[in-house]
Amino acid sequence: MSRRVFIILLYIIFTLATTWQVVTLTRDWTLRTLHQQGSDELLKVITQLRGALDQYRYLPFLISQDTDVKELMLGFTESKGDEVSLYLEQTNLVAGSSSLFVLNAHGKPIAYSHWRDERDFFLRLHQDQDYYRQALAGHRGRQFSLNAESQSPAYFLSSPIYDGKRFTGVAVVRIELEKLISQLRSFGVVLLSDENDQLFFSTGPFQRFSQLGTQIKSRQENLTDGITTELWEQSEGNWLVRGVSLDDLQWRVTLLQDLDVVQRNVRNASLFSFGGCIALGLMVLLFRERQLKIRSQNETREALAASEAQQKAIINNAQVGLLLIDSKGCITFANEMALQQFAASAPLLMHKPLLDLLSSEGVSPIQRLLSRLDHKGFSPLIGFEAVAVRGDGTEFPIMLSIRQMLALVERQYLVTIIDISRRKGLELQLKRANESLEHKVEERTQALQEAQDELVQAGKMAAIGRMSTAVVHELNQPLTAIRNYVAICRQMLQQPEMLSESLTEVDELTQRMAQITSQLKTFAYRKPEQMEKVSVQMAVNNALHLFRQRFIDDGFQVDLDLPEPTVYVLGDSARLEQVLLNLIKNALDAMQGFDHKQIAIQVDAVDDKVRVTVVDSGPGIDMDLLPDLFEPFVTSKSIGDGLGLGLSIVRSIVRDLNGEISAENQTGGGACFRVILPQSK
Known part of the structure; x- marks a missing residue:
């Protein structure tokens, strides 16, 4: 027993030592690989950065050679300055730079690409800027500037302007580095800092416009191939660092590679090594077990032969x-x-x-x-x-x-x-019974649908019968007035002017009677058999066109909000316009006598629905009438001003179009009617 324990302990020590060696080698190899990849990636980032800056180097020289710019240097006029500023504005748009400007020999701006919006730019002097001094010395200037207030780094390129050999001014290009550097593509974190170690660009969790050294903890690590690599530690993570200083730009470019891959490789290597050692030990144990199993296989074969005989006996029964x-x-x-x-x-x-x-x-x-x-x-x-x-x-x-x-x-x-012969026979009988039952259900469903349509129409006709008393009252008033006016006309045959006035009253009364009968006809109207695509925008415009004179005469303000693409619903244009006419007329009638008369109509498409909203600035809907507002003969108007069928007709038409209608009072006053219809693509 003690010998077995000793072997197990010895093998555990061997496993731990092997795992430690594998982990050490894996970490060193991963760091060396990251170091090499970082060098290649840093070179690619620097190439991208210089390429992005080089695409603007030609601009100052191009501007300095422009004829109009040279003429402006020889004799400044305001018109000539505006002409050159326009040229700089167009060139700036094409080149994609931040701004272009021209300085005279004393460093004062006389043309600027943003001359329309930043007129105070012409009041600033630039004789103390490095890009002006370098151009004054006859060189192509460049200068990096970091504005601490706006936290906006910029890069300036300049070129001198000569008239022969005489220095006359400077052409300058300003490049916003924020936009330019954001185009850099790298799998690591890219940092850009100036010669004072102040960070002005970062693609990682670092605070810009502050000292970079205060944000990290740095340490050195020596690798097996003699390379010394730098590692940074921060609360947000750990990185391998590769960096280089660009002397001409006075920048330092730093590339950070996440050390998570090192930890991951170390973890995988430790698991692989430890698991491999365990697997090797298990293989030794399995080999020993295999010897024992071979011994028992002969016994198993004998047992299987007996079992086969027993199974055949069971199968036969x-x-x-x-x-x-x-x-x-x-x-x-x-x-x-x-x-x-x-x-x-x-x-x-x-x-x-x-x-x-x-x-x-x-x-x-x-x-x-x-x-x-x-x-x-x-x-x-x-x-x-x-x-x-x-x-x-x-x-x-x-x-x-x-x-x-x-x-x-x-x-x-x-x-x-x-x-399964018997079961198949029963299934065939059941299938035939189901088919017969489905056929009877379809016939019964069709009959019920036809009966329902007849009941709906009969309900409408019954409602018309119940309203006969109201109709008689509505029609008796204009008929009595017509008889009175006809009697007056007979007595005034010799007075044409008064006769014309009476005939006008008779005409208005007949129109009122026609309106009453028209409402009855619309109420009893059946749903059309076929639907077609109808433009909602066109229906709204047609309905508003009929009220245009009333809008002008009574001083109504109309707010119309229609979507840009045309939306369609299934229906017929006449009935859809009837819905809109009734809602608009009710809104106009409700606002009579008010100083502020405003009606708003909005159409919008939501998912597969079209919503039409009509809002007025009237007194709103009486809360007692709101629950039964869409029932026939429910109205807030006095007798003689309507039958109360308008909203009932509207609801009937909307239901025929498979839609919904609702009404509510606005919080600030007025009523809101909302119609929702299925959209037709």
């Missing part, structure tokens, strides 16, 4: 057909029930392919399964329905299952066959 087939799909055993099902003797079935007992239709899955019996990954077939053929040639339906017999020495498969 089963109440379903059972067949045994070999890896080639040929029958090696059939029980008594299977012989009865196929009406054949045992010698006729032995060594016969299973497919010969089945009809050729619909056996493709069985063919694929039998062709793979001798392959690994066998998947059993359970409850497959097929058609079998008896010995006399007659067919009968069966349910077939094929499973592998795992306990046998040789690979064999158990085929279970159940005769």
Whole structure:
């Protein structure tokens, strides 16, 4: 027992030592790889940075050689300055720089690309700037500037302007580094700092416009190949550092590579090493166990032979057909029930392919399964329905299952066959009964739909009958007035002016009677059989056109909000316009007598719906009327001003168009009606 413990402890020490060595080598290799990748990536970043700056180097020289610019240097005029400023503005837009400007020999701006918006720029002097001094000395100037107040780094390029050999001014290009440097592409964190170690650009978690050294903790690490690498630590993470100073730009470019990959590789290497050692130990144990298993296999074979004999006895007494087939799909055993099902003797079935007992239709899955019996990954077939053929040639339906017999020495498969002739007959009868029932349900549904349509129309006609008293009252008033006016006309045949006034009153009364009958006709109108696409914008405009004179005469303010693309609904334009006319007329009537008369109509498309909203600045809807507002003969108007059918007609039309309508009072006063209809694409 003590010897076994000693071997286990010794192997554990070996495993730990091996894992430590692998971890050390993996960390060193990963750091060396990151160091090399960082050098390559840093070179690529510097190339991108210089390439981005070089695309603007030609601009100062191009401006200094322009004829108009040289003429401006010789004699400044305001018109000439504006002309050159316009040229700089256009050039700036094409080049994509931040700004362009021209300085005279004394460093004062006389032309500027942003001359329209920044006129105070012409009051600033630039004689103290390095880019002016370098150009004054006859060189192409460049200067990096970091504005601490606006926290905006900029880079200036300049070129002297000469008239012959006489210095006359400076052409300057200003480049916003924030926009330029943001185009850099790198898999690491890129930092840009000036010669004072002040950070002005970062793609990582560093605070710009502050000293870079105060934000990190740096340390050196020596690698096995003699390379010394620098590592930074910060609360946001750890990085491997590669950096270089650009003397001409007076910048330092730093590239940071995340050390997570080092930790990940170290973790994976430790797991691999430790797991490998454990696996090696397990393999030694498994080899020893294998020797023990070989000893027991002979005993197992003897037990399997006895089990096979017992299984055959059980199969012979089963109440379903059972067949045994070999890896080639040929029958090696059939029980008594299977012989009865196929009406054949045992010698006729032995060594016969299973497919010969089945009809050729619909056996493709069985063919694929039998062709793979001798392959690994066998998947059993359970409850497959097929058609079998008896010995006399007659067919009968069966349910077939094929499973592998795992306990046998040789690979064999158990085929279970159940005769389902009786079940198929019952299924056929049930199918016929279902089809008959579905047909009767369709007929009954159609009859109910027709009856429902008739009931809706009958309900409308019944409502018309209930309102007959109100209609008689509405019509009797204008008829009595017409008779009175006709009597007056007879007495005034000799006075044409008064006669014309009476006839005008008669005409207005007849129009009122026509309006009453029109409402009744619309209320009783059936839903149209066919729908077509209707433009909602056109329907709104047509409805508003009918009220244009009233808007002018009564001083109504109309706010219209229509979507830019045309939206459509299914319906007919006349009925949709009828809905809008009723809602607009009710809104106008409600605002009569108010000083502020405003109506707002908005159309918008939400998902697959179209919403039309009509809002007025009137007194709103009486809370007692709001629950029954859309019922026939419900109105807040006095007798003689309406039947109360308008909103009922509107609701009926909206429902026919498969839509919804609602009404509510606005918080600030006035009523809001909202119609929602399905959108037609």
